[in-house]
Amino acid sequence: MTEPSATPPPVSRRRLLGYAGAGAAVGAAGFAGGIGAARATDGPHGEGVDRYAFHGTHQAGIVTPAQDRLHFAAFDVTATSRAELLLLLKAWTAAAAAMTQGRPVGGGVPLPYDAPPGDTGEAAGLPPGRLTLTFGFGPSLFRDADGKDRFGIADRQPAALRRLPHFPADALQEQRSDGDLCVQACADDPQVAVHAIRNLSRIAFGSAALRWSQLGFGRTSSTSTSQATPRNLFGFKDGTANLKAEEPKAVDEHVWVGQGDDDGAAWLADGSFLVARRINMMIETWDRTSLREQETLVGRDRHVGAPLSGGTEFTEPDLSLKGNDGQPLVAMSSHVRLAHPTQNNGVRMLRRGYNFTDGNDDLGRLDAGLFFIAYVRDPATQYIPMQTRLSRDDGLMEYLRHTGSGLFAVPPGVRKGGFLGDTLLT
Amino acid sequence: MTEPSATPPPVSRRRLLGYAGAGAAVGAAGFAGGIGAARATDGPHGEGVDRYAFHGTHQAGIVTPAQDRLHFAAFDVTATSRAELLLLLKAWTAAAAAMTQGRPVGGGVPLPYDAPPGDTGEAAGLPPGRLTLTFGFGPSLFRDADGKDRFGIADRQPAALRRLPHFPADALQEQRSDGDLCVQACADDPQVAVHAIRNLSRIAFGSAALRWSQLGFGRTSSTSTSQATPRNLFGFKDGTANLKAEEPKAVDEHVWVGQGDDDGAAWLADGSFLVARRINMMIETWDRTSLREQETLVGRDRHVGAPLSGGTEFTEPDLSLKGNDGQPLVAMSSHVRLAHPTQNNGVRMLRRGYNFTDGNDDLGRLDAGLFFIAYVRDPATQYIPMQTRLSRDDGLMEYLRHTGSGLFAVPPGVRKGGFLGDTLLT
Ligand code: HEM
Ligand code: HEM
Numbered sequence: 001m002t003e004p005s006a007t008p009p010p011v012s013r014r015r016l017l018g019y020a021g022a023g024a025a026v027g028a029a030g031f032a033g034g035i036g037a038a039r040a041t042d043g044p045h046g047e048g049v050d051r052y053a054f055h056g057t058h059q060a061g062i063v064t065p066a067q068d069r070l071h072f073a074a075f076d077v078t079a080t081s082r083a084e085l086l087l088l089l090k091a092w093t094a095a096a097a098a099m100t101q102g103r104p105v106g107g108g109v110p111l112p113y114d115a116p117p118g119d120t121g122e123a124a125g126l127p128p129g130r131l132t133l134t135f136g137f138g139p140s141l142f143r144d145a146d147g148k149d150r151f152g153i154a155d156r157q158p159a160a161l162r163r164l165p166h167f168p169a170d171a172l173q174e175q176r177s178d179g180d181l182c183v184q185a186c187a188d189d190p191q192v193a194v195h196a197i198r199n200l201s202r203i204a205f206g207s208a209a210l211r212w213s214q215l216g217f218g219r220t221s222s223t224s225t226s227q228a229t230p231r232n233l234f235g236f237k238d239g240t241a242n243l244k245a246e247e248p249k250a251v252d253e254h255v256w257v258g259q260g261d262d263d264g265a266a267w268l269a270d271g272s273f274l275v276a277r278r279i280n281m282m283i284e285t286w287d288r289t290s291l292r293e294q295e296t297l298v299g300r301d302r303h304v305g306a307p308l309s310g311g312t313e314f315t316e317p318d319l320s321l322k323g324n325d326g327q328p329l330v331a332m333s334s335h336v337r338l339a340h341p342t343q344n345n346g347v348r349m350l351r352r353g354y355n356f357t358d359g360n361d362d363l364g365r366l367d368a369g370l371f372f373i374a375y376v377r378d379p380a381t382q383y384i385p386m387q388t389r390l391s392r393d394d395g396l397m398e399y400l401r402h403t404g405s406g407l408f409a410v411p412p413g414v415r416k417g418g419f420l421g422d423t424l425l426t
Numbered sequence: 427m428t429e430p431s432a433t434p435p436p437v438s439r440r441r442l443l444g445y446a447g448a449g450a451a452v453g454a455a456g457f458a459g460g461i462g463a464a465r466a467t468d469g470p471h472g473e474g475v476d477r478y479a480f481h482g483t484h485q486a487g488i489v490t491p492a493q494d495r496l497h498f499a500a501f502d503v504t505a506t507s508r509a510e511l512l513l514l515l516k517a518w519t520a521a522a523a524a525m526t527q528g529r530p531v532g533g534g535v536p537l538p539y540d541a542p543p544g545d546t547g548e549a550a551g552l553p554p555g556r557l558t559l560t561f562g563f564g565p566s567l568f569r570d571a572d573g574k575d576r577f578g579i580a581d582r583q584p585a586a587l588r589r590l591p592h593f594p595a596d597a598l599q600e601q602r603s604d605g606d607l608c609v610q611a612c613a614d615d616p617q618v619a620v621h622a623i624r625n626l627s628r629i630a631f632g633s634a635a636l637r638w639s640q641l642g643f644g645r646t647s648s649t650s651t652s653q654a655t656p657r658n659l660f661g662f663k664d665g666t667a668n669l670k671a672e673e674p675k676a677v678d679e680h681v682w683v684g685q686g687d688d689d690g691a692a693w694l695a696d697g698s699f700l701v702a703r704r705i706n707m708m709i710e711t712w713d714r715t716s717l718r719e720q721e722t723l724v725g726r727d728r729h730v731g732a733p734l735s736g737g738t739e740f741t742e743p744d745l746s747l748k749g750n751d752g753q754p755l756v757a758m759s760s761h762v763r764l765a766h767p768t769q770n771n772g773v774r775m776l777r778r779g780y781n782f783t784d785g786n787d788d789l790g791r792l793d794a795g796l797f798f799i800a801y802v803r804d805p806a807t808q809y810i811p812m813q814t815r816l817s818r819d820d821g822l823m824e825y826l827r828h829t830g831s832g833l834f835a836v837p838p839g840v841r842k843g844g845f846l847g848d849t850l851l852t
Pocket of ligand 1: 232234236237238239240241242277279281298300335336339340341348349369370372383386387390400
């Protein structure tokens with residue numbers, strides 16, 4: 001992140017030591033020779049790309065090749081007027097446009113030494129880190145618990161934007177669920193992602209408060225064929241059969257909301273829906289099961305990631321193939337069979353989850369798992385039926401506990417001169 | 427991490443899909459062409475070094491250039507006999523020697539398909555990530571709460587290995603403090619560090635249980651002049667005046683326990699003491715203070731990291747220099763003045779801390795801060811007096827809350843054929 005751009009040369013030594021003054025004097029050198037330059041990024045992304053455009057038809061951070069680190073945050077709006085909400089979204093737009101391009105918040109406008117700095121500073125000197133900030137609106141932004149129209153937008157609430165239903169075995173914690181607004185910050189460097197959420201939270205002070213947040217230390221999905229498949233904490237490759245950016249037709253069909261999808265919510269066209277699920281893994285129990293059991297539950301082999309019906313990682317599973325014992329090689333209750341498109345009316349989704357570890361419980365078991373994120377065009381036909389099925393029949397469920405949940409409508413990308421949510425609020 | 431080495435060629439297809447069999451078949455290709463190869467590392471370390479030796483005079487992970495990510499864990503030993511404790515330490519030695527070299531736990535010994543895999547698998551295909559595993563022994567390993575000798579080693583407890591005293595303003599949580607054993611896992615890739623702690627915890631099952639653990643997403647210290655100085659969550663460069671690996675004399679003087687330091691604990695020679703402090707930062711309050719106030723509290727400027735007495739980042743602070751107002755430029759209650767060696771009988775320490783973020787509290791404030799780690803030769807003369815002073819006089823304390831604490835004796839490095847703690851237990 002570069003420093004504020006040049007201003008009249010500072011006069012006093014005291015000023016020179018200040019943020020803005022020093023930035024004018026040595027900002028460029030600091031960027032080229034400092035930690036930023038020394039730190040390469042560690043993800044297999046398009047070579048040479050060090051940042052993604054903020055403006056566009058769709059928000060970045062969806063089909064963008066999944067960066068390595070995540071900081072996800074959900075906010076409760078405390079503002080009570082539409083005008084205040086607009087101000088917040090405009091301020092967030094400006095900050096997001098700056099930070100994703102490696103510029104500090106409030107960039108270019110040096111502040112007096114006796115004022116708090118515009119940017120909190122911990123990303124100074126770091127490269128943009130391919131930061132993307134993806135924003136969503138929860139059902140509670142449209143109507144409060146009593147059904148009251150909060151900001152004059154209740155009539156534009158998408159029909160599919162409802163609190164997710166209770167699924168079998170859900171063990172949701174309120175303090176990890178829902179929210180009026182959400183922000184998914186993804187970057188190669190966690191310091192860049194954390195810096196972004198912290199500054200958005202700071203900007204929101206007085207109009208929205210952090211409700212919950214989740215750090216993801218490593219991606220569990222590929223969203224581009226240019227990426228190698230990472231592993232989740234069960235030790236399995238995750239993302240093999242994911243929807244990839246290189247399938248634009250399938251992305252159009254399964255991810256982006258279409259113009260005519262919902263009469264009342266035309267503002268959401270080119271947007272999407274974000275499903276977030278914090279899924280704890282009982283890894284100590286898992287680690288005591290045999291490799292045979294693990295592979296049977298998943299439906300793929302652990303080392304290569306090939307379906308148990310044979311082949312290599314990217315071979316299409318043959319769900320009808322049977323073994324000598326007359327049983328299907330990809331077991332009936334295996335995760336991959338139950339989640340496979342042929343078993344779900346052709347439905348697919350773009351998964352973009354992250355491994356997490358948040359300390360441990362009193363019994364010494366790691367509080368770890370998969371922070372599942374998926375983007376779908378219609379949660380009612382894509383996510384909800386599949387989760388219902390998985391929660392009921394998936395053998396993996398014995399080793400999982402869903403502890404957090406959220407559904408958000410993700411507006412389209414911001415056009416130059418526009419702001420986040422302008423299609424909804426203007 | 428490579429797969430178990432070759433074994434007789436697998437015969438059945440079923441076996442081929444298994445972990446060990448597939449490893450034999452495609453392990454090498456997986457390592458060279460998989461995600462491991464695609465992922466470069468993101469720290470400015472010695473070029474070309476992708477792993478650090480496990481064996482040596484000192485444990486790795488102390489003067490080793492600080493890697494970017496941390497998973498720290500403290501364990502309670504549940505074993506009651508010395509024999510069991512020995513078995514645990516021997517098993518940990520073998521696992522640490524394997525994992526730090528990028529090999530899986532139990533490497534080379536394929537297990538039956540109906541047995542749980544030797545390694546949990548989520549680091550398969552990843553490079554070693556410059557993983558270091560650094561082990562320590564807490565005071566409670568020597569004597570239980572009633573002073574009882576637990577494993578016949580009470581007479582060898584170092585005099586300086588006592589629970590840290592209560593410091594002014596301490597707000598310690600028991601579930602984040604102390605422990606019989608500790609492991610500091612540092613790596614460039616968090617997945618590698620988390621994998622290591624998880625596998626050590628798995629191996630300990632039945633003889634030690636995870637007491638607390640902490641993820642650190644980004645280093646806040648340089649421990650080598652080859653590294654650029656990173657920033658902590660106050661936005662300041664952290665590690666500038668740290669003890670560096672390139673000062674071997676100072677490291678000998680301030681970090682490594684000497685042969686004659688403690689008659690009763692000669693086993694600790696070439697070891698060190700590890701101080702761990704989980705320090706929450708009140709970042710929302712901090713972010714509302716002026717840049718002037720922030721810099722005054724630290725004693726350095728925020729952008730360049732130079733002392734307020736002038737110069738550049740690595741200029742020695744001039745604590746006597748006064749401004750026009752007759753006040754010292756490096757304020758009396760500033761952190762840097764109070765921590766400076768000239769104010770502390772020449773005492774220095776090797777800081778090796780990490781930024782952390784663990785969600786947020788009910789008021790929407792980030793649970794974030796600095797997981798402080800320091801290595802010292804003698805906590806009684808180095809850490810304790812300095813912390814006492816800082817806790818009492820440091821202006822920064824208004825923005826800090828110490829929520830976790832631990833002191834551990836770090837045995838010397840393991841020689842080939844030896845095991846962790848052999849100088850203590852044999
Ligand atoms: C911690 C929980 C989960 C774990 C460990 C897990 C793991 C896996 C693994 C290992 C695969 C095979 C590789 C791949 O194609 O990515 C997979 C595939 C898949 N998973 Fe999950 N998954 C989890 C939760 C979910 C959830 C909640 C959903 C959606 C409701 C889901 C939907 C899918 C889909 C659609 C596929 C691709 C199936 C195919 O086309 O063959 N997963 N998952
Ligand atoms: C969250 C808490 C802390 C913050 C934000 C913090 C921040 C800093 C900063 C910005 C510097 C100046 C740059 C540098 O030389 O590294 C510094 C120096 C230093 N800090 Fe801290 N620190 C914290 C806690 C501690 C603690 C607990 C100790 C030890 C008890 C400590 C000991 C030192 C020492 C010895 C120096 C070098 C002083 C010198 O030689 O000039 N710090 N710290």
